[in-house]
Amino acid sequence: MRKILASVILAALLLSAAPAVIAQTATPAPGAGDVLQTTGAMGNLNTFTSLANQAGLGDALNTGGPYTILAPSDDAFNKMPPGTLSALSNDTPRLQAVMRNHVIPGRYTANQLLDSKQITTIDGRTIQVVPRQGSVKVGDAFLTREDTPAGNNVIHVIDNVLIPS
DSSP states (O other): OHHHHHHHHHHHHHHHHHHHHHHHHHSOOTBSSOHHHHHHHTSSOHHHHHHHHHTTOHHHHHHSOOEEEEEEOHHHHHTSOTTHHHHHHTOHHHHHHHHHTTEEESOOOHHHHHHHSEEEOTTSOEEEEEEETTEEEETTEEEEEEEEEETTEEEEEESSOOOOO
């Protein structure tokens, strides 16, 4: 009888710990190898993560690189003119061009971006980098969160969407 009771108590303890273990493995911490899992876990990059998945960038970001990702925040996407985000979501070639405009070959910290003065996207577009107001300005956007690692890549959160001309 004692063995049965001990087995039941042990099973109950193991089952009560299972949700905590599952919760710990469900969301990767920033710095994990998968770029879009990392951006998704950051909390303010949900739109970027969704659009990058829709544009098919996930595999390229995780198998190539290293890359520097300039990820517009959810607020940056919300600042776009009404209807722009919806139109972008429905135009796959344009969406891919916009999302690829936020990916830079090479791993650049914020300080390294400043030193470079300009960067080139994976599509060959050149973006100017300048110090402004105590921050780093990349094109029309400021870095609002810098140097989040994701495997051999680095993510910088920016406050505007960089639309290619």
